[in-house]
Amino acid sequence: MKGYVWGACIVAIIAWLLPVMPDLRLGDEEYLHPNAIGFATATATLMAMHLAHKNKAWRWPAFWLALTLIRTISKTSIIAFFVAMLFYLFKDRALTRATRIKIAVAGAVILVSLSGLLIAYFNAYAESTNPETLTGRTIIWATSGEIALEKPIFGHGFYSFHYAVPLFGVFQAAHAHNELLQQFFTLGIVGVVLVVGLYWVFFQQIRRAPKSSIKTLAAELLVFALVRASPTPSATTSPTPSGSWPCSPSSWPPSPSTPSPSLPSPMPPRRRPRVTRLTQKSHTPPRTKFT
DSSP states (O other): OHHHHHHHHHHHHHHHHSOOOTTSOSSBTTTBOHHHHHHHHHHHHHHHHHHTTTOGGGHHHHHHHHHHHHHHTOHHHHHHHHHHHHHHHHHOTTOOHHHHHHHHHHHHHHHHHTHHHHHHHHHHHHHOOOTTSHHHHHHHHHHHHHHHTTSTTTOSOTTOHHHHSOOBTTBOOSSOSSHHHHHHHHHHHHHHHHHHHHHHHHHHHHHHSOSSHHHHHHHHHHHHHHHHHTTOOOSSSOSSOTTOTTOSGGGSOOOTTSOOOOOOOOOOOOOOOOOOOOOHHHHSOOOOOOO
């Protein structure tokens, strides 16, 4: 977990060093998309806040990652992050009122510091007719659903969206911008059932897990994944749901309050019973002398 947070911090530093995109977002259209940066920084922020329970120094990476997340203006990741944060603030009983106030103040500072940039972006966003906007995505959804119905059982196959869906003007959609629709297009009804089942398994694992900070973090990540999956699928067309890889408590180290099951010690090798070789003399009955 610590390695993932530090890796996300390095990605954030690289993103800030790149030239700003034409739409004022952070990242690069080809090599480091703002949505990919937003996903990495959002999940890493949740993990850093979890680590801050034991070491307050992790609050600074959490602040840096949250700032980078807002700067990417990755709308779906930001919305999913705020929903997961609300869940965290209400669910985690270990947080004091002072800690909650500090988190709210830090969020307000980030929003105020980027308010001018956010206003300029959303003004341009509202006037745009780009298919990547929310209004344009409805066209992508309708076209994707129509083509997906041509092969409803097993879908069109992996990485087929880029080739099966026509251009939207000069824009080439890489995916359906919706998790279930993307899986239906790629793997058909079979894929949709598998994805829903996978989310259900994660939910059941989290529900049955003993109460701990790890369980709360896993629940936060599941909430984040579900909210983000509505308008945006995973980065690839794989059947794994977006952001669901860290949701299962089995993928995390055990909580200190929960003893980890220990393997039974191997049984010592059984020794063969020592067989005493009886000599012929011992078996020979004594001779009787006759007079």
